[in-house]
Amino acid sequence: xxxxxxxxxxxxxxxxxxxxxxxxxxxxxxxxxxxxxxxxxxxxxxxxxxxxxxxxxxxxxxxxxxxxxxxxxxxxxxxxxxxxxxxxxxxxxxxxxxxxxxxxxxxxxxxxxxxxxxxxxxxxxxxxxxxxxxxxxxxxxxxxxxxxxxxxxxxxxxxxxxxxxxxxxxxxxxxxxxxxxxxxxxxxxxxxxxxxxxxxxxxxxxxxxxxxxxxxxxxxxxxxxxxxxxxxxxxxxxxxxxxxxxxxxxxxxxxxxxxxxxx
Ligand SMILES: NC(=O)c1ccc[n+]([C@@H]2O[C@H](COP(=O)([O-])OP(=O)(O)OC[C@H]3O[C@@H](n4cnc5c(N)ncnc54)[C@H](OP(=O)(O)O)[C@@H]3O)[C@@H](O)[C@H]2O)c1
Numbered sequence: 640x641x642x643x644x645x646x647x648x649x650x651x652x653x654x655x656x657x658x659x660x661x662x663x664x665x666x667x668x669x670x671x672x673x674x675x676x677x678x679x680x681x682x683x684x685x686x687x688x689x690x691x692x693x694x695x696x697x698x699x700x701x702x703x704x705x706x707x708x709x710x711x712x713x714x715x716x717x718x719x720x721x722x723x724x725x726x727x728x729x730x731x732x733x734x735x736x737x738x739x740x741x742x743x744x745x746x747x748x749x750x751x752x753x754x755x756x757x758x759x760x761x762x763x764x765x766x767x768x769x770x771x772x773x774x775x776x777x778x779x780x781x782x783x784x785x786x787x788x789x790x791x792x793x794x795x796x797x798x799x800x801x802x803x804x805x806x807x808x809x810x811x812x813x814x815x816x817x818x819x820x821x822x823x824x825x826x827x828x829x830x831x832x833x834x835x836x837x838x839x840x841x842x843x844x845x846x847x848x849x850x851x852x853x854x855x856x857x858x859x860x861x862x863x864x865x866x867x868x869x870x871x872x873x874x875x876x877x878x879x880x881x882x883x884x885x886x887x888x889x890x891x892x893x894x895x896x897x898x899x900x901x902x
Pocket of ligand 1: 652653654655656657658659676677678679682704705707732733734735747755781783785800806827828829831832833834835845
């Protein structure tokens with residue numbers, strides 16, 4: 640299937656590692672112009688070089704941006720406007736919120752997670768919509784978590800703000816469908832990245848068991864029997880975010896190897 644991405648400009652935020660990087664790589668393989676961003680300049684520069692080498696696509700560009708910072712997001716979009724005019728496809732991603740249960744968190748943690756994990760997506764979306772409306776084309780993917788369907792114990796900030804993301808996605812999808820702007824949420828179950836390794840380390844220390852045992856227990860909950868790989872997640876994102884998807888909008892999908900029992 641031709642995903643029709645060759646003339647598209649794609650922004651993937653929080654993309655120097657993990658799911659964001661894998662998604663940027665898949666877009667670059669399809670010949671899109673790919674813009675990557677995250678907080679750390681050196682990691683980003685390495686990511687750009689790696690993607691270029693693996694794909695022979697030279698149209699990969701980077702700018703640092705902390706998704707918690709409105710100034711950084713404004714600067715990112717000022718750069719995009721000057722250099723590229725706008726983006727056709729936005730993949731919203733950001734770092735995971737602080738782990739913890741209700742008693743572990745103060746107002747400051749809640750405010751930080753709100754700004755990083757929900758308001759950041761509102762801000763980037765606001766920035767891309769005018770160009771998308773002008774072109775009568777746009778695709779927005781909001782990367783979330785399986786916590787949107789089944790809460791994860793010890794991740795109350797994710798459970799709270801990612802559900803907000805699903806509401807945001809549905810409302811945007813309905814408001815902007817007439818402009819051919821399709822908006823969907825895609826959440827990972829357990830995909831092998833640094834974030835999941837960190838959460839496994841925390842679980843091992845909390846339960847006083849080895850990391851290997853934590854992983855074995857998690858894998859036992861996944862019918863496919865293993866963690867996913869970032870590229871398995873990215874390939875799904877690619878289709879839903881591409882012009883080849885012409886009718887799916889407002890949905891919240893989970894890529895989890897069958898892990899969730901929720902309907
Ligand atoms: N992997 C999974 O199975 C899984 C499951 C559920 C939810 N998620 C969620 O999916 C998202 C991506 O996770 P991942 O597994 O790919 O994580 P990861 O491997 O740790 O990668 C995170 C990426 O985000 C960047 N980043 C972190 N904080 C940022 C910020 N404030 N602003 C901009 N960029 C930031 C990091 O680069 P810098 O550090 O250089 O900024 C890095 O490129 C997270 O929100 C995570 O909670 C993942």
